[in-house]
Every structure is written in C-alpha cells, then in structure tokens.
Amino acid sequence: RWRFAHQSIWEFLLANRLASDLRAGHDDQLLGAAELTGLTVRFLRDLAPDAAAAWIARVAGGSGE
Numbered sequence: 001r002w003r004f005a006h007q008s009i010w011e012f013l014l015a016n017r018l019a020s021d022l023r024a025g026h027d028d029q030l031l032g033a034a035e036l037t038g039l040t041v042r043f044l045r046d047l048a049p050d051a052a053a054a055w056i057a058r059v060a061g062g063s064g065e
Contacts, residue, residue: 008039015043022051031055 018031022044036044045052 011037011040012043015040015047018044019047019052022048022055031059 018040021031041052041056
C-alpha cells in the first residue's frame with residue numbers, strides 16, 4: 001500500500017489527466033458527475049484554460065462561450 005506525500009500531488013495528477021481529456025474532447029469520460037475540490041479546479045484551469053472554461057460553462061448551464 002502506498003500514498004502520495006501530499007493530497008495536492010494527487011489533485012495535480014488528476015487535473016493533468018482531466019485537462020488532457022478536455023483538450024481531446026473527451027470531457028464526459030471522467031468528468032461526468034465528478035465532484036472536484038477547489039484546488040483541482042484551479043489546477044485544471046491552469047493546465048487547460050480554454051477547455052476548462054468551456055466545460056465549466058456547459059455543466060453550469062451556460063453556452064460555453
């Protein structure tokens with residue numbers, strides 16, 4: 001059994017994977033009903049700003065633009 005040295009490392013790795021999926025247009029694979037922490041969302045917005053903003057707008061009921 002192992003674990004990350006700090007929770008933020010796990011959150012960054014998760015955000016990095018989600019950012020990759022968003023940029024590839026696969027936002028429903030892992031983001032369908034996910035509850036993300038504020039830190040994960042900040043990482044996601046830093047890693048894929050345009051794709052993350054569009055995804056946030058879609059799930060918030062906006063137009064994405």
